[in-house]
Amino acid sequence: MDAMFxxxxxHVSIVFNQIKDGVYITDPDRxxxxxxxxxxxxxxxxxxxxxxxxxxxxxxxxTDLAGNKLCSTDLCPLxxxxxxxxxxxxxxxxxxxxxxxxxxMVEVSLAALHSASGELIGGIEIxxxxxxxxxxxxxxxxxxxxxxxxxxxxxxxxxxxxxLLLDGDAGEINDLQEEFLTTIYKxxxxxxxxxxxxxxxxxxxGTDYSYQQNMLDLxxxxxxxxNSFSAEALNKELDFNSNIEPDLALFGDRERLSxxxxxxxxxxxxxxxxxxxxxxxxxSEADDEIGITVQDSGIGIPEKDRKSIFEMxxxxxxxxxxxxxxxxxxxxxxxxxxxxxxxxxxxxxxxxEGTTFTVYLPGLKKTQEQ
Amino acid sequence: xTEKQIILVAxxxxxxxxxxxxxxxxxxxxxxxxxxxxxALNAALNENVSAITLDIMMPxxxxxxxxxxxxxxxxxxxxxxxxVKSRENDLHQALELGAxxxxxxxxxxxxxxxxxxxxxxxx
Numbered sequence: 001m002d003a004m005f006x007x008x009x010x011h012v013s014i015v016f017n018q019i020k021d022g023v024y025i026t027d028p029d030r031x032x033x034x035x036x037x038x039x040x041x042x043x044x045x046x047x048x049x050x051x052x053x054x055x056x057x058x059x060x061x062x063t064d065l066a067g068n069k070l071c072s073t074d075l076c077p078l079x080x081x082x083x084x085x086x087x088x089x090x091x092x093x094x095x096x097x098x099x100x101x102x103x104x105m106v107e108v109s110l111a112a113l114h115s116a117s118g119e120l121i122g123g124i125e126i127x128x129x130x131x132x133x134x135x136x137x138x139x140x141x142x143x144x145x146x147x148x149x150x151x152x153x154x155x156x157x158x159x160x161x162x163x164l165l166l167d168g169d170a171g172e173i174n175d176l177q178e179e180f181l182t183t184i185y186k187x188x189x190x191x192x193x194x195x196x197x198x199x200x201x202x203x204x205x206g207t208d209y210s211y212q213q214n215m216l217d218l219x220x221x222x223x224x225x226x227n228s229f230s231a232e233a234l235n236k237e238l239d240f241n242s243n244i245e246p247d248l249a250l251f252g253d254r255e256r257l258s259x260x261x262x263x264x265x266x267x268x269x270x271x272x273x274x275x276x277x278x279x280x281x282x283x284s285e286a287d288d289e290i291g292i293t294v295q296d297s298g299i300g301i302p303e304k305d306r307k308s309i310f311e312m313x314x315x316x317x318x319x320x321x322x323x324x325x326x327x328x329x330x331x332x333x334x335x336x337x338x339x340x341x342x343x344x345x346x347x348x349x350x351x352x353e354g355t356t357f358t359v360y361l362p363g364l365k366k367t368q369e370q
Numbered sequence: 371x372t373e374k375q376i377i378l379v380a381x382x383x384x385x386x387x388x389x390x391x392x393x394x395x396x397x398x399x400x401x402x403x404x405x406x407x408x409x410a411l412n413a414a415l416n417e418n419v420s421a422i423t424l425d426i427m428m429p430x431x432x433x434x435x436x437x438x439x440x441x442x443x444x445x446x447x448x449x450x451x452x453x454v455k456s457r458e459n460d461l462h463q464a465l466e467l468g469a470x471x472x473x474x475x476x477x478x479x480x481x482x483x484x485x486x487x488x489x490x491x492x493x
Contacts, residue, residue, distance in 0.1 A: 149454050149475070152475070152476050153383060153385075153386065153475065153476065154385065155476070156386075156475070156476030156477070156478075157383070157385040157386050157389055159478065160386075160389040160393075160478060160479055161385075161389060163478065163479075164389070164392065164393070169392070169393070169396055
């Protein structure tokens with residue numbers, strides 16, 4: 001078998017040596033059998049140097065972007081691909097070691113390899129140097145951050161001056177002037193909110209490479225959201241319950257997941273006038289999945305709108321909904337973030353009675369040793 | 371009210387500076403406006419100010435440098451720093467250098483006045 005496999009590899013090596021992505025093939029024990037030309041260029045190691053070694057043997061030694069080594073068997077993406085026969089659905093961004101000691105940002109895809117008879121014969125990793133792309137995305141993020149400041153400052157000043165006029169701080173105003181100034185004030189607030197949402201979207205749109213993919217403590221993240229949203233719910237005299245399982249963890253982008261969940265919880269509170277909003281998170285061992293459920297007793301979402309609410313700028317055509325303001329960007333961002341993490345969102349709703357959003361994300365429950 | 375308290379408003383955005391200053395005057399404070407870090411430092415050291423609202427990003431000298439020079443001379447002078455949310459490092463540095471409070475932009479003048487009253491101990 002091994003001999004046949006080696007022969008097959010030598011056949012495909014001609015192709016693999018032409019492409020610009022690093023490719024290596026291993027046996028089931030993750031020992032390297034093949035290492036293409038691009039892999040040599042990206043890492044500085046020649047094929048002769050690496051044959052028979054494992055990538056953890058001081059070769060790639062992938063770390064997450066925060067620098068945590070992923071070589072322990074449970075975290076090693078190749079081990080996961082081979083042992084659970086799960087190919088990556090979305091490429092992972094990790095750092096790989098170069099022979100000169102520096103770290104290269106690479107996007108990796110992995111899969112188990114099988115013989116024609118279905119027997120497990122090894123694994124394959126394809127990795128692409130994305131350092132330059134990430135640099136561009138970081139530039140874009142810096143640009144949006146400064147643009148955001150530049151746009152918000154004049155708007156905020158305008159609000160301040162309008163308020164001075166309305167409060168009579170600059171002299172008495174008559175009723176008609178008050179009415180018109182109030183209108184300007186409200187329109188200006190709307191504009192500020194739209195700009196805020198559009199900037200949020202600008203930061204998310206097309207920036208897949210700037211996703212921080214680190215091992216993160218989902219329990220802590222959700223607890224901190226529950227904490228801040230319970231105050232908001234209290235302001236509306238709603239009950240807010242949360243029931244979050246301890247030690248939930250996943251590989252992902254803290255900021256973005258936090259924004260995604262904020263959008264769902266924020267909507268639940270926004271569209272609920274009485275009753276309760278609850279947040280629940282549980283781990284399902286059977287699916288290696290974390291289910292995060294946000295349930296409200298709010299106005300609900302009509303059947304016909306359920307698919308469309310995840311589209312950009314979509315808003316339910318209803319005066320109660322329109323009166324709340326918003327651009328229809330929140331759930332679009334949420335859906336993007338969740339699917340980028342390999343997850344999905346399910347939605348149940350009864351108009352007039354409430355809505356339940358459930359987000360499923362690949363994740364794990366930390367054991368004591370980890 | 372006896373002698374008016376003097377507040378130094380160090381903020382390089384003229385629109386915001388005037389807005390804060392106007393509102394402070396309405397509240398019965400006397401105001402010195404500074405539109406850059408040099409003016410701010412000069413006023414902070416040479417005028418009998420009761421508090422400073424200090425923007426961090428200013429031309430010539432930023433708020434951090436102003437604070438560094440003012441603190442040794444006036445260790446008890448209340449200082450409120452004004453920062454942008456995305457620049458957390460600035461904020462940490464300012465608080466370490468002895469700023470008494472901070473406001474994150476954008477904010478409304480009422481919020482700043484409330485904070486000012488807190489640091490002046492007048493509420």
